Amino acid sequence: MIVFEDEQALRAHVSPWKNEGQRIAFVPTMGFLHEGHLSLLRLAKENSDKVICSIFVNPTQFNQQSDLNAYPQDREGDLRLLKEIGVDLVYTPTKESLYGKTFSTWVEVKGLSENFEGADRAGHFRGVTTVVSILFQIVRPDVAIFGEKDFQQLRIIEQMVADLHMPIEIMRAPLVREEDGLALSSRNVRLSTTARSKALLLSQSLHSARKLYQDGERDPKKLKAHITNDLKDLRVRYVSIVDERTLQDVAHFDNAKHQRVLLAADVDGVRLLDNMPLT
Numbered sequence: 001m002i003v004f005e006d007e008q009a010l011r012a013h014v015s016p017w018k019n020e021g022q023r024i025a026f027v028p029t030m031g032f033l034h035e036g037h038l039s040l041l042r043l044a045k046e047n048s049d050k051v052i053c054s055i056f057v058n059p060t061q062f063n064q065q066s067d068l069n070a071y072p073q074d075r076e077g078d079l080r081l082l083k084e085i086g087v088d089l090v091y092t093p094t095k096e097s098l099y100g101k102t103f104s105t106w107v108e109v110k111g112l113s114e115n116f117e118g119a120d121r122a123g124h125f126r127g128v129t130t131v132v133s134i135l136f137q138i139v140r141p142d143v144a145i146f147g148e149k150d151f152q153q154l155r156i157i158e159q160m161v162a163d164l165h166m167p168i169e170i171m172r173a174p175l176v177r178e179e180d181g182l183a184l185s186s187r188n189v190r191l192s193t194t195a196r197s198k199a200l201l202l203s204q205s206l207h208s209a210r211k212l213y214q215d216g217e218r219d220p221k222k223l224k225a226h227i228t229n230d231l232k233d234l235r236v237r238y239v240s241i242v243d244e245r246t247l248q249d250v251a252h253f254d255n256a257k258h259q260r261v262l263l264a265a266d267v268d269g270v271r272l273l274d275n276m277p278l279t
């Protein structure tokens, strides 16, 4: 496994792979890797000849300096895990190398990025789509893998790639949970023991909503009320039952489409996201 901080060195290394027609898979991350990230990398390995992973804590997607400063990092541990998985190349750019002094170009996906995480965190998705575009330009992957853990982000990236005619296949990776249901996230290390047990309410509320749906409840309003009630002890940011494609709230279920619950809550100051398909 080779690690590059330098863009030109990466390009020089990847060029022959491209010329030989090797299929390159790319998994962008912010590091502090866990089983969720590793599942994306395994999927990458199964679907390509070469796997590239980037680790970059992207400052432009944080709208609070304190959140950026608190973002956990463990470069050594990450590299050990990446090697074990069999990643071919790790890209660890600096922020100065990605964002030049005169940087002034932004990629923004309207519509999909305006609700939920976008409404709560001004500029967040603009930061994500911009850095992913830059990374795509540098890495030039054939396929890039994103987790359903960040479902809104995944849809926004799919939209961006389609709109900008980027010749990259976007592959979805299912959300990975702890055994007790908590969605894996690098932010979980910031949860105290009490906060962690409160955080379980998120996945529990989703599982019980899905059970209600499976038992025949077809009123999105009622399902949403159930979830909101389950989460009454948390600071809920949003609970929504949306059409997976448009991310618009649904007034009724449609068998021809896919519907999913999206939710976020602050648990003792840590922002946690979760989601689950109902149909």
Ligand code: AMP
Binding pocket: 028, 029, 030, 031, 036, 037, 039, 040, 145, 146, 147, 148, 149, 150, 173, 174, 175, 176, 177, 183, 184, 185, 186
């Ligand atoms: P991050 O390092 O948080 O930017 O995440 C990098 C990628 O890993 C994104 O595509 C995330 O959606 C994905 N990811 C993070 N946590 C999980 C999880 N628990 N299950 C599946 N994918 C995840």
